[in-house]
Amino acid sequence: MNAMAPLVRVSSLKKRYGERTVVDIDSLDVAPGEVLAILGPNGAGKSTLFRLLLLLEQPDAGTIEFAGDSNPAQRIAGVFQAPFLFTGTVRYNIEVGLRARGVDGAERTRRVGEALDLLSLANLADADVRALSGGEAQRVALARALAVRPELLVLDEPTSSLDVTLRTRFREDLVRLLRTQVRSAVLITHDAADAYAVADRVAVMQDGRIVQVGTPEDIVLAPATPFVAAFTGADLFLHGTVSAADEQLITVRLSDGVSILATAGADARERLRPGAAAQVAYRPEDVVIAPGSGAGESSAQNRFQLLVASIAPSGALVRVKLEGEIGLVALVTRQGAESLRLEPGLAVVAQLKAAAVRAFPTG
Amino acid sequence: MNIFVDATREALRLLFSGDAYVWGILRISFYVAISGIILGGALGLPLGVWLGVARFRGRSFLVALVNTGFALPPVVVGLIVYILLSNTGPAGSLHLLFTPAAMIIAQTILAAPYVAGIALAAVQAVPRDVRLQARALGASSARALYMHLREARVGLAAALIAGFGAIFSEVGAVMMVGGNIEHETRVLTTAIVLETRQGNYALAMAFGIVLLVIAFAVNAWLTHVQQAQPAVRTDRSWS
Numbered sequence: 001m002n003a004m005a006p007l008v009r010v011s012s013l014k015k016r017y018g019e020r021t022v023v024d025i026d027s028l029d030v031a032p033g034e035v036l037a038i039l040g041p042n043g044a045g046k047s048t049l050f051r052l053l054l055l056l057e058q059p060d061a062g063t064i065e066f067a068g069d070s071n072p073a074q075r076i077a078g079v080f081q082a083p084f085l086f087t088g089t090v091r092y093n094i095e096v097g098l099r100a101r102g103v104d105g106a107e108r109t110r111r112v113g114e115a116l117d118l119l120s121l122a123n124l125a126d127a128d129v130r131a132l133s134g135g136e137a138q139r140v141a142l143a144r145a146l147a148v149r150p151e152l153l154v155l156d157e158p159t160s161s162l163d164v165t166l167r168t169r170f171r172e173d174l175v176r177l178l179r180t181q182v183r184s185a186v187l188i189t190h191d192a193a194d195a196y197a198v199a200d201r202v203a204v205m206q207d208g209r210i211v212q213v214g215t216p217e218d219i220v221l222a223p224a225t226p227f228v229a230a231f232t233g234a235d236l237f238l239h240g241t242v243s244a245a246d247e248q249l250i251t252v253r254l255s256d257g258v259s260i261l262a263t264a265g266a267d268a269r270e271r272l273r274p275g276a277a278a279q280v281a282y283r284p285e286d287v288v289i290a291p292g293s294g295a296g297e298s299s300a301q302n303r304f305q306l307l308v309a310s311i312a313p314s315g316a317l318v319r320v321k322l323e324g325e326i327g328l329v330a331l332v333t334r335q336g337a338e339s340l341r342l343e344p345g346l347a348v349v350a351q352l353k354a355a356a357v358r359a360f361p362t363g
Numbered sequence: 364m365n366i367f368v369d370a371t372r373e374a375l376r377l378l379f380s381g382d383a384y385v386w387g388i389l390r391i392s393f394y395v396a397i398s399g400i401i402l403g404g405a406l407g408l409p410l411g412v413w414l415g416v417a418r419f420r421g422r423s424f425l426v427a428l429v430n431t432g433f434a435l436p437p438v439v440v441g442l443i444v445y446i447l448l449s450n451t452g453p454a455g456s457l458h459l460l461f462t463p464a465a466m467i468i469a470q471t472i473l474a475a476p477y478v479a480g481i482a483l484a485a486v487q488a489v490p491r492d493v494r495l496q497a498r499a500l501g502a503s504s505a506r507a508l509y510m511h512l513r514e515a516r517v518g519l520a521a522a523l524i525a526g527f528g529a530i531f532s533e534v535g536a537v538m539m540v541g542g543n544i545e546h547e548t549r550v551l552t553t554a555i556v557l558e559t560r561q562g563n564y565a566l567a568m569a570f571g572i573v574l575l576v577i578a579f580a581v582n583a584w585l586t587h588v589q590q591a592q593p594a595v596r597t598d599r600s601w602s
Contacts, residue, residue: 054499078499084492087514096510097500148501 005067007032007184008053008152013062015048015208022048024208025062030152030186032067035178037187037195039219040205041231046188047081049205050156053186054078066152074101077150081157083141085129090121090140093129097148115147118177135166139173146181153178153185159194171197192232196220204228224265226281226360234281234358236329242276242359245269249301250359252278258325260352261301262359271361279362286356287330289320289340292347301354304328308346311337318342322350370568377569384545389573391463392550395541396531398467403474403530404523410475411482411522412512429483432476437469441539444469448540461542466550469536478526485518486511520588528581532574551577 006029015023022045030036040046051057052064055073066072077097085093094115098108116122119139124132132140138158145153158174159167175198178185187198195202196216203213204227212224223229226237240254250262250272262280264272272278292305306324313319318337320330328350332340340348377385414426446452448460448468459465493514497507512519534552541548543557551574558567 051495054495056495056498073498074501076499077501078496080492080496080499082492084490084496086493086497086510096497096502100497100500100502100506144500154499 004032006030007034007067008186009063009065009067010053011063011065013049013052013064014060015045015052015057016060017048022208023052023059025049025210028203028210028213030184032184034201035185035187035199037189037199037202038205038210039189039192039195039202039231041190044205045208046190046205047156050078050154050186050188053152053154075151077145077148077153079141079145079153079155079158081160083137085132085137085140087129089126089128090116090132090143091125093140094144094147097144101148103148111147111149115143118146118181119143119173135162135170138162138166138170142173142177146177149181151183153182154188155185156188157190158187159189159191174198204231206231221355222263222265223281223358224267226279229281229358229360233285234283236284237279237281238326239277239279239362242272242274242278244274245272249354250278252280252359254280254326256326258304260326260357261354262357263355264359268360272359277362278359280357280359282328282352282357284319284329284331285317286352287322287328288351289322289330289332289336289342290349290351291340292349302352302357304350304352306348306350308342308344308348310344311342322348328352366564367568370565371572373565374569374572377566378573385569385573387546388549388551388554388570391548392531392552395463395466395470395537395550396527398463399470399474399530400478400523400527402467402471403526404478406471407475407478407526408482408519408522411479412486412519414479415483415486415515416508416511426483429476429479433480435473435476437473437533437535438539440469440472441536444472444536444540460540461544461548463541463548465540466537466548469540470530470533473533473536474526474530477529478522481522481525482515482519485515485522488518489514517588521585524581524585524588528578528585531581532578 008030010025010028013023013025014021038046038049048057052059054076066075086096091112094112095108098111103111116125119142121136121139121143124136129137129140138161142158159170162170171194178198187194189195199216201213202216202219203210204219205211206227212219212228219228219232223232223234238254238260240252242250243253243259244251248263250264250269251259252262253259260280304324304326306322306326306328309321309323311318311320314331316334317331318334320332320337320342322328322330330350410429414422414429444465445460447454448457448465449455459468489511493511494507497510498504502510532552534556537550538553538556541550541553543549543553551570555567555570555574558570
């Protein structure tokens with residue numbers, strides 16, 4: 001995919017508001033046929049990048065180039081975080097972009113009908129937009145953007161204003177439609193679940209910069225920085241010193257004396273020489289708990305004999321705090337917790353694959 | 364109390380008997396006020412829209428100026444137009460003083476800032492995002508502005524209706540520059556002043572009632588327009 005000429009190429013893009021640089025991107029490409037997610041926390045500059053990509057704002061430096069140079073503004077469409085539906089009917093809203101592009105008559109009627117069908121809005125075609133629910137309004141906003149058949153569709157936090165049930169449904173619609181109806185898409189989101197569900201590649205944005213670009217798997221399994229690890233769910237960090245390092249594995253001796261095997265990215269490995277200060281991150285869902293005497297074969301390279309300190313429900317899962325030679329937190333299913341008869345004081349073996357532990361240099 | 368009953372009776376009689384004097388005054392009143400609002404709107408609407416949409420240095424000063432125009436004393440406007448059009452004034456050679464044209468000029472000056480001020484508020488009340496969202500669907504800047512104004516259309520209509528109501532019931536400026544000449548420049552408000560001075564209270568009251576009915580009709584229309592469709596759909600949070 002990346003071998004093809006990109007549909008959009010962002011180079012040395014900078015945008016400042018006053019003294020503050022809100023977007024500072026060296027390079028970022030969107031390939032034809034690709035869905036790229038821009039993932040980042042609030043204030044990372046995502047919405048500014050959204051407006052820049054839609055050519056609604058001028059950058060202070062750098063360029064956004066579209067393959068083939070014919071009128072890029074006519075080849076893109078955007079869906080805003082809080083979509084404003086123009087006063088009138090659902091049909092009128094879907095016609096807006098088509099009218100702007102001079103699509104008339106039977107062709108316009110046909111395209112409006114198609115867009116209504118794509119988002120199951122046909123029965124609401126003549127409804128006043130003021131009568132719509134939040135989920136319906138968001139679908140109208142998506143339908144009117146799809147109706148113009150953009151080569152690049154840019155969406156800013158399209159699910160953030162929806163409740164959980166609507167979000168799941170809308171996300172499913174989005175996955176289906178982005179695959180079938182548009183050439184390429186950029187999805188801007190602070191929600192890693194959105195990004196993983198929809199995108200081919202994820203670009204993680206922090207303080208206006210892109211800190212890592214990769215497949216969802218890359219981002220989850222090989223976060224480039226502690227920020228990326230933390231932002232994508234590995235909120236648990238342990239500090240220590242590198243005691244050994246080879247091609248594959250880094251051994252980090254933690255402050256309480258115990259060692260943990262970890263992996264690291266190529267850049268990080270350069271700096272993770274023996275004696276270097278390091279931190280390791282893991283995801284609580286990667287910690288596997290087995291009964292205390294369980295000494296069976298396992299591919300886990302980190303094994304710790306620990307005691308259950310506390311158990312607390314965490315949504316649909318159970319958060320288990322473990323103490324002993326090392327303090328860990330595990331997330332297990334309720335069923336798993338029941339079948340293991342987890343209770344405070346129970347001795348268990350906690351296993352954590354080295355591949356699921358990520359080491360980063362500190363300082 | 365009797366005078367009010369008599370006046371009402373007289374007013375209805377004058378209106379429905381097709382009295383030439385009364386209908387002549389009504390005709391001139393509408394001619395002057397409608398012309399005033401057309402010209403005042405032609406100046407005020409674009410000014411209000413421009414101030415509502417554009418961002419530039421000195422904008423706040425212009426907005427303050429427009430808002431001051433709201434409180435422009437009609438007699439002062441009348442005085443200035445009088446001086447301009449008087450024989451010794453810069454436009455004296457046009458011989459417009461004491462003609463409906465002079466009254467229309469004065470009312471245009473009164474209506475323009477009024478219309479501009481309300482139009483400005485209406486345009487500003489629409490989220491700025493509207494234009495960005497229109498452009499994100501491929502609209503040109505001009506079309507995006509049209510989409511913005513379309514959202515503000517109730518407020519823009521209200522600006523014209525309210526402006527009409529204001530100049531229709533205005534007396535100071537039209538009296539000064541029109542001169543209250545029978546069959547020429549006498550309008551409802553100046554007729555009320557004249558008939559009251561001459562002791563024709565019933566006739567003055569009749570004109571007053573006509574003026575009230577028209578003011579009520581204008582405001583009822585305004586209310587209807589505003590209620591039929593809220594001026595602005597503020598940024599809804601979809602939750």
